[in-house]
Amino acid sequence: MHDDPIQDRITALDARTSDETGRLTARVLRGCWPGGGEDRCEPGALGWVRLWRPQTMAAGLPACSCARGHCALCN
Numbered sequence: 001m002h003d004d005p006i007q008d009r010i011t012a013l014d015a016r017t018s019d020e021t022g023r024l025t026a027r028v029l030r031g032c033w034p035g036g037g038e039d040r041c042e043p044g045a046l047g048w049v050r051l052w053r054p055q056t057m058a059a060g061l062p063a064c065s066c067a068r069g070h071c072a073l074c075n
Contacts, residue, residue: 064071
């Protein structure tokens with residue numbers, strides 16, 4: 001093993017068989033979507049979505065003060 005835990009995890013994922021990947025995927029689906037991985041419609045959520053409106057946020061950006069007139073902030 002390396003001292004890099006991210007690289008170790010990627011290497012471990014690469015070594016998985018198709019069956020192991022399928023079992024892992026099923027576990028993730030059961031944990032994240034208890035009702036199943038299928039899209040569904042929840043009546044209580046429909047009313048909320050109808051009332052909800054995304055709000056546009058306007059923010060004034062500061063003027064570029066760098067000597068070249070185009071710094072990382074402006075671009």
